[in-house]
């Protein structure tokens with residue numbers, strides 16, 4: 001029979017009379033858990049921000065018409081050479097147009113698929129920006145501004161003006177911030193653009209685009225699909241790219257394969273396009289967990305040490321308890337409960353400390369060119385981290401308390417009494 | 421007459437640093453209500469014998485009966501219980517939990533036994549303290565009382581579960597003559613009035629002479 005009231009009351013007395021050591025042991029846990037919570041909230045917040053940076057902007061499947069040599073050269077069609085080894089020199093790509101044939105029916109087809117959230121047409125083209133005597137080469141992309149904002153978080157990269165403004169303005173342009181700076185242009189000004197083969201058009205600046213990548217911001221601008229078609233003198237079905245956003249990103253690979261086969265187009269899925277980004281995320285997570293676990297283990301050793309010391313000081317008490325009828329198990333439980341109490345108190349304080357610190361970091365201003373819409377440091381407040389934190393506090397204190405308390409259990413009272 | 425304690429052919433060896441036969445074929449009994457003292461030269465094995473009789477040391481040959489039940493070979497858990505319920509132990513050095521109050525020290529074995537409610541235990545503990553004349557110290561911390569007082573607290577603690585036998589290893593060894601006399605008279609009173617059995621190791625001839633029976637040891641053997 002285990003008499004918990006008495007075991008806990010002895011444990012409490014031990015802890016309270018050695019309040020300094022108790023506090024130090026508990027603070028070790030507090031700092032371990034607090035640092036773990038702060039670190040993991042901050043690091044995963046950062047990870048999520050960096051992931052979103054890529055995931056939000058990048059289409060899950062990007063469909064376009066790639067200029068590449070035919071996989072089947074004409075000689076393969078000729079039966080007489082079927083069994084011979086053919087060498088073809090100086091292969092040139094077949095002349096194809098950038099335009100996606102039948103783009104509008106393809107978009108219709110894609111949007112009927114349940115897993116597709118949106119399939120957005122784009123027209124990519126090269127143009128010159130002309131202002132007075134300067135002309136700078138660049139890219140102009142025709143988009144559907146409202147859909148881009150909805151599916152690809154376009155608004156996060158519009159620093160002045162809005163997607164709505166672009167949608168509303170015929171012949172409007174969302175100018176890359178780098179170009180605007182080079183040409184000292186402001187909202188409401190006009191800018192002349194001209195396609196590689198064609199006449200000069202005048203567009204009205206409705207906003208600025210800033211991706212955070214300076215090289216891109218120095219060449220890239222956006223306008224409505226219709227405006228590009230007009231500039232290029234093409235019909236309404238002229239589309240060069242289709243960007244697809246899916247509900248379930250894991251379907252991207254199979255989806256892109258299916259599209260390539262069905263429509264004889266190039267379809268790149270997000271995983272292929274950003275293979276290196278997965279690696280970065282994994283490694284950052286690895287570092288976060290390695291550091292957190294180290295912190296918690298250090299805290300565990302702190303408890304182990306202090307409990308060991310406590311047991312050493314309490315040898316006499318242990319001998320008396322055993323001589324007056326307490327069993328080894330009772331004595332073990334007395335010291336185990338001290339470890340657990342230290343773990344619970346230290347752990348809860350650690351959670352509070354972690355919460356406080358991460359709330360503080362969440363408020364700290366964080367301004368960076370690269371992420372125009374982010375104002376404070378990113379923090380991922382995930383209740384799971386708190387759960388893991390307290391569970392780890394309990395587990396580590398349990399193990400830290402287990403060895404010393406087992407030692408206390410095995411202490412032979414006769415040896416101690418003789419030692420006096 | 422009922423035997424409270426019976427030792428049959430107890431032998432004990434210390435194996436380190438060299439093999440040493442400390443206790444040689446010890447057999448004797450203690451009857452209910454008997455006040456016995458053990459005497460013998462220093463190093464003859466008195467403490468060693470007492471640790472075996474109190475069930476704290478289980479590394480011996482022979483048989484030990486408590487209240488006519490075999491205690492030898494019982495599990496540690498069971499021996500803890502026997503010690504708690506049937507044996508009160510008073511050490512030469514006043515062994516108290518120094519961070520607890522006098523009252524708490526006395527109550528501890530009873531709380532462990534768990535046969536009475538907290539109120540009953542507290543009442544009994546106060547009674548024992550009163551008998552020993554130290555009820556005024558009840559709330560004091562055990563580390564803040566004098567040596568003689570500590571010894572009496574230890575006796576009160578040994579009495580709290582109304583044990584079958586009290587064992588003492590030189591319980592007066594550290595006390596002045598006044599306090600020794602005091603402790604002796606308490607023992608004598610418990611033996612005469614409450615029929616308690618006592619087995620006390622002592623070097624004090626005057627003390628031993630006034631007990632019912634003197635057990636003399638020499639070189640690990642009983643000689644009378």
Ligand SMILES: Nc1ncnc2c1ncn2[C@@H]1O[C@H](COP(=O)(O)OP(=O)(O)OP(=O)(O)O)[C@@H](O)[C@H]1O
Nearest residue numbers: 434436437440442461462463464465466467468469
């Ligand atoms: N742990 C041990 N290992 C080896 N020998 C021991 C150990 N403990 C005691 N001894 C030896 O056993 C003998 C008996 O010791 P014990 O403590 O029982 O003597 P004692 O009769 O109580 O003496 P005293 O009157 O001085 O208290 C001594 O010679 C001592 O040196």
Ligand SMILES: [Mg+2]
Nearest residue numbers: 466467468589
């Ligand atoms: Mg001795």
